[in-house]
Amino acid sequence: MNEQEIRQAVLQALQDIAPEAEPESIDPAVNFRDQLDIDSMDFLNFVIAVHEALKVDIPEADYPRLSSLDGCVAYLSGKLAA
Numbered sequence: 001m002n003e004q005e006i007r008q009a010v011l012q013a014l015q016d017i018a019p020e021a022e023p024e025s026i027d028p029a030v031n032f033r034d035q036l037d038i039d040s041m042d043f044l045n046f047v048i049a050v051h052e053a054l055k056v057d058i059p060e061a062d063y064p065r066l067s068s069l070d071g072c073v074a075y076l077s078g079k080l081a082a
Helices: 003-017 032-036 040-054 060-066 069-081
Strands: none
Touching (some): 003 040, 040 060, 040 069, 060 069
16 A cells, blocks of 8 residues: 555544545644644544544554654555555
C-alpha cells in the first residue's frame, strides 16, 4: 500500500467520525483535535477505524503519533512496510 492509499484511508476514517470535516481543508501538519474539534472518544473511534481499514495493530502508546495526517501516514507507512 502506498502513501496516497494510506492518506485516503485515513481521510475516510476522519470523515466517518467527523462528517463535517472537508478533506481538502485539512492541514496535514496540524493536530486533528485542534482543527476538527474532536474529543478523545472521537479520536479513539478514529484509531479503531484506521485499524479496521488497514488491518494494522496500533498500541495505545503510539496513539500520539496519529495526531495529524502527516503523522498518520508516516506511522502507518512504517507499520505496513514491516
